[in-house]
Amino acid sequence: MNTIFSINGPVVKVLNTKTFSMGEMVYVGKKRLMGEVISISDKETTIQVYEETSGLFPGEEVISTGSPISLTLGPGIISNIYDGVQRPLGDIEQISGAFIANGLEVSPLPADKEWDVTVLVHEGDELVPGQIIATCPETSSIVHKIMVPPTLSGKAGKVAPSGKYTIRDTLLTLIDEKGQEHPIGLTQKWPIRTPRPSKSRLPISRPLITGQRILDTMFPIAKGGAAAVPGGFGTGKTMTQHQIAKWCDADLIIYIGCGERGNEMTQVLEEFGSLVDPKTGRPLTDRTVLIANTSNMPVAAREASIYTGITLAEYYRDMGYHVAIMADSTSRWAEALREISGRLEEMPAEEGFPAYLPSRIATFYERAGYMVNLNDTEGSITIIGAVSPQGGDLSEPVTQNTKRFVRCFWALDKSLAYARHYPAINWTTSYSEYLDDLRDWYNANLxxxxxxxxxxxxxxxxxxxxxxxxxxxxxxxxxxxxxxxxxxxxxxxxxxxxxxxxxxxxxxxxxxxxxxxxxxxxxxxxxxxxxxxxxxxxxxxxxxxxxxxxxxxxxxxxxxxxxxxxxxxxxxxxxxxxxxxx
CATH class of the missing domain: 1.10.1140.10 (Bovine Mitochondrial F1-atpase; Atp Synthase Beta Chain; Chain D, domain 3)
Known part of the structure; x- marks a missing residue:
């Protein structure tokens, strides 16, 4: 039996075991807290726990699952509010009240809801990775497209007729080239740290139109691009992201509140709940997913929330949608990396951040792009990441490393904000490298x-x-x-x-x-x-x-x-x- 040897905040160590694999999801202790293996040596295995570890004792069992931390992808994601590891906060509130109890296992998607599914394939059809096999209306704004998982291909065996199904039902059986049968339903699993595959990456050529003059005219961002919004406290990072989320011409918005203050996230939830989508006249939540990981939630889950958001975005991109991600803020995500790195006793780099901070920032922003998907549809992910440098110092490591991997930089200015000039984007220090890429589009359309x-x-x-x-x-x-x-x-x-x-x-x-x-x-x-x-x-x-x-x-x-x-x-x-x- 694998048992806990030491506990240091969210970092748990197990001695003398070779039963775990790197990146594997595990359950820790009697309460079955969710964790992930982040380091393995001959002597010990290190696990970061995504829940509060108070009350955990050495000697409690750690259980292997054999699979990495993955999301459940299917209808019911949109309009939901998740924590950093895809647990629906609304359902958790009904079970444990205002505070999240440890070890709760809640279905990320509504298990009993029946979806009106239209099946598009027939028995004997050849199925390829990413192929759209069925559709169902998820909200008034988004049609959900059920796809063959990217790792499977073969022939369709028994196929269910169109009708009403829950996420537990099987739509069809896929028979691979080895003759093995794989049941395919409305959902699929995908590990959060692995980018979903696509057929090819297209050159960037179309702007993300926001309706904000200083952005569209002065410093445009392209669909499939990445932008940073750095600024000190009170300069309007969240407000700028709200305006983009409400008015930009993306099909879907994913808002990641990463380490934000609780009252600020409450404001986001209230505003998004009351906003009307100007395109459809329906609630804006009909095309929005909120990931709320406030500053008092477990620090390791804050680190995971960024990957949860980008994985959800890739799933809807694979359906052919244009997705915009608002990450607020990547600085607090980097602080979570720093805290965990310190507990792991890793050698610190500049300002105490781990030496791998630049590569982690790069892997996040590199998952943006304008893609041809496996099913030959086109979709994009545009990332707009807020950066909250301490004291408004834009020379600190998170801001500087972010500048290396984004091509659009909207620098917020404290003096402009205090003068009530909004958006408080400084027109002398901001820039966009997408202007030449978008020149043909502007010339053709305007x-x-x-x-x-x-x-x-x-x-x-x-x-x-x-x-x-x-x-x-x-x-x-x-x-x-x-x-x-x-x-x-x-x-x-x-x-x-x-x-x-x-x-x-x-x-x-x-x-x-x-x-x-x-x-x-x-x-x-x-x-x-x-x-x-x-x-x-x-x-x-x-x-x-x-x-x-x-x-x-x-x-x-x-x-x-x-x-x-x-x-x-x-x-x-x-x-x-x-x-x-x-």
């Missing part, structure tokens, strides 16, 4: 002028940054009027374009066509005002008194998203007002 106006807007902001350095030294009065105009127009870009109001019905989501018209209008005002300043020698202060700057600043509210024709009238007003100036 015309070449979209990126042309974007380049002009960026140039004005860069010129403003240089001029403000001069202003700090010698004051604004010595600047010529054409440079004063640049400062005024750049201020208009910052407040009228980059700043966005999540609580205004016209401004919370802005289509790309309106974003283009807004840039065009700002640039039109700049060119016309520059002529007035240079040729008629009218000072910028006089132009400001006409109210044109305020008028353009409010166009995001005054012009409805479906009334873009009003921009023509606005440009006419600019012409008339400037022409009437003496």
């Amino acid at each position: 015309g070449e002028r979209f990126l042309r106006y974007r380049a002009r807007i960026v140039t004005l902001l860069q010129e403003e940054a240089q001029l403000l350095e001069i202003v700090k030294l010698i004051g604004a009065d010595v600047l010529p009027d054409d440079q004063k105009l640049i400062i005024e127009i750049a201020k208009l870009i910052r407040t009228g374009f980059l700043q966005q109001n999540a609580f205004h019905k016209e401004d919370t989501y802005v289509p790309l066509e309106k974003q283009l018209e807004m840039m065009r209008c700002i640039w039109y005002l700049y060119k016309k005002a520059l002529l007035v300043v240079n040729e008629r020698h009218i000072p910028v202060t006089a132009i400001a008194k006409t109210g044109l700057f305020d008028k353009i600043n409010k166009m995001k509210y005054d012009i409805e998203n479906d009334r873009l024709d009003k921009f023509d009238a606005l440009r006419q007003e600019i012409d008339q007002t400037l022409a009437a100036m003496d």
Whole structure:
């Protein structure tokens, strides 16, 4: 019998045993706590336990399962709220109340619910890995596609007719080339640390449209891409992710609350429960999966929650859906790695993090991508990971290592947040390397002028940054009027374009066509005002008194998203007002 020798927080050791394999799931102690084998030597086996280990004693038995930690994948995942190891928190609350009892074994999916299944194959059909064999409506927004597991292929034996089935029922029997029979139902298992296979990885070419101007126009992210959202406390990481989750054009959202404060996760649950999906008019939870692993939950489960989320995303990607993952926050996931590494007495690297921190971050972000699946459908996983550097220091290891593996960096600025400028994304330190990949899409769908106006807007902001350095030294009065105009127009870009109001019905989501018209209008005002300043020698202060700057600043509210024709009238007003100036 394998018994516990030592207990150090979530780390448990068993001496003199060779019955466990690396990465195997085990049950620890009388309460059958879930654990995973993370280290094996001739003398001892080390296990990390995903539940609270208080009350555990040396000498209690550790039971082998023979399989790695895996998720149960099938209908019923969407709209659910899980902990870090796919235990449904709603069902747990009914059993043990507000706190999670140790050793609870709860079905991750509703065991007795009947699903209306349409079977798509017949007896004798050749079945290949990933093939869609049946469908059922999982929610009003998502049709669940039951697939052949990626490791199986063969011929269909006995096939059940279309009808109502539970996750315990068998839909068909697959007979492999060796003549062995494999029952296939609505569910399948998959280990969380193993990426699900795909046929090929496609080049990135389509943007994830969020309706947030500073993201879509300035720093776009592609479907299948990865972005980091670093920022200190109170800079708006969670709010930014909420806006993306609500408005982006992904089919499915997976929100991972990794080590978040309990009250913050409560707010997420309440908001997501009350939000209406703008696409369908149905609750947003109809296309959302929440993984809640708060800061007071076991630290090892926090480390697993990231892999739980990405595995669920890969499962729905295999059905041909575009999935967006909000990981909030990867810093607390890294802190869980650091705590477990310390208890394992591993040699620490920078700031106490384990030496393998970069490779763990890389393996997570590398599971993003735009794929051709085994069943020849196309799907994508886009990862948006929040980073919470201590004290807002973006030079710390988690932020710096994340920058190495993502191509989109939305740096949140404390000074902008304190000035109530949201999203508080700093336009000088943020960047996106996806712009060239998306150039053909922008040109095909919006015309070449979209990126042309974007380049002009960026140039004005860069010129403003240089001029403000001069202003700090010698004051604004010595600047010529054409440079004063640049400062005024750049201020208009910052407040009228980059700043966005999540609580205004016209401004919370802005289509790309309106974003283009807004840039065009700002640039039109700049060119016309520059002529007035240079040729008629009218000072910028006089132009400001006409109210044109305020008028353009409010166009995001005054012009409805479906009334873009009003921009023509606005440009006419600019012409008339400037022409009437003496």
